[in-house]
Amino acid sequence: MNFNDFNFDESTKQTLQTIDTLNRMPHAIIIESKDKEKSLELASFLSMWAVCTGKNKPCGICEQCHKAKEKAHADIKYAYPEKKSKTYSIDQMRDILKDSFIRPNEANAKVYIFEEADNRLSAVVQNSLLKLLEEPPQNVFFILLCENSKKLLITILSRCVLLRIKSEQKFDKFAAQSAKEIVHGILSAREYELLKAINTLCDKEKSDEILSIVKLILRDGLAILSGADCIFDEELGKIISTHMTKSKILEMIELTEAAKSKITQNININLLATWLCGEYRRISWQR
Ligand SMILES: [Zn+2]
Known part of the structure; x- marks a missing residue:
């Protein structure tokens, strides 16, 4: 062929x-x-x-x-x-x-x-x-x-x-990889891992796409919990679905969306990364 x-x-x-x-x-x-x-x-x-x-x-x-x-x-x-x-x-x-x-x-x-x-x-x-x-x-x-x-x-x-x-395939490889690392960081017990992954957002050209993919991966977790199809990464979706409840995933999707809109408002990206890291962890650990 x-x-x-x-x-x-x-x-x-x-x-x-x-x-x-x-x-x-x-x-x-x-x-x-x-x-x-x-x-x-x-x-x-x-x-x-x-x-x-x-x-x-x-x-x-x-x-x-x-x-x-x-x-x-x-x-x-x-x-x-x-x-x-x-x-x-x-x-x-x-x-x-x-x-x-x-x-x-x-x-x-x-x-x-x-x-x-x-x-x-x-x-x-x-x-x-x-x-x-x-x-x-x-x-x-x-x-x-x-x-x-x-x-x-x-x-x-x-x-x-x-x-x-x-x-x-249609996503930038770097953005897709960063997004996956962020999700792994969210699931990790160590703050350092998430902070390190979230630092890739400092690449301003890519930050919006990275967060869009993070949202997609979180949605996949939600999809599995609801019996729907995954769009982006079934494997990661499964891991999310075993670690988080629906309401936590939804809260994280909303948070990611909020971070995306802050980027368009030209917020200091380092501050945003620190804030986002803290918020992901807060949602992760809340009862
Ligand atoms: Zn021919």
């Missing part, structure tokens, strides 16, 4: 490479990501791969690749709900299913892409798609994009390969 011009994380690349090596591109793929652009990028990559006539697919230079990239390929269809509707109708899905049995126009494959599948495909419509996924036509690929694959029917999930793109 040719990943040039594409920016995927390592685990996504490895999964794709394995599929390619085994020559087993699944007929139905679910791409799950909180980042719609990332999902679309991967969908575009897969559709190019499906129609490419080059050797190292997707070559990015053949006519098929170009058309796929420009969303102008006759055999690659992005399904959109009909006007004024937020979901796909059953008639629309029937048309798509019928269409999928017609031979491709110019490539050797056909691709159907459904954006926001978790919101736009009702259970009835998913069921009609299901029949097709059980016995898919040759060289036809269905790609479902979603934020939360758990909202899709289990029967659909079981017939699709799930590709998950982690959200962490």
Whole structure:
């Protein structure tokens, strides 16, 4: 596979490479990501791969690749709900299913892409798609994009390969690392650890992003306690959920938000760091 011009994380690349090596591109793929652009990028990559006539697919230079990239390929269809509707109708899905049995126009494959599948495909419509996924036509690929694959029917999930793109990728690496250290510091019994981690906020360029990620990680802890999905870091989320109550986590999220707004007010960042450290510890240790 040719990943040039594409920016995927390592685990996504490895999964794709394995599929390619085994020559087993699944007929139905679910791409799950909180980042719609990332999902679309991967969908575009897969559709190019499906129609490419080059050797190292997707070559990015053949006519098929170009058309796929420009969303102008006759055999690659992005399904959109009909006007004024937020979901796909059953008639629309029937048309798509019928269409999928017609031979491709110019490539050797056909691709159907459904954006926001978790919101736009009702259970009835998913069921009609299901029949097709059980016995898919040759060289036809269905790609479902979603934020939360758990909202899709289990029967659909079981017939699709799930590709998950982690959200962490879109954050600055330094900021993500600092945020994780701050959370570890909050959970640590030693004040020094938190103080040291919080000092990274002194990098004014990064401080706002670091705190945004701290909030995300705390939210993950809350998500686990509420049975919801993690967005950023499931592992850390789990640790938080075993160490803190819901109300403590909520208080910390509010505190982090307050610190974020203080940064925009040009407060002395050293003072802010000391204050924040004390407040995190106060919440941590209160009964
Ligand atoms: Zn190509």
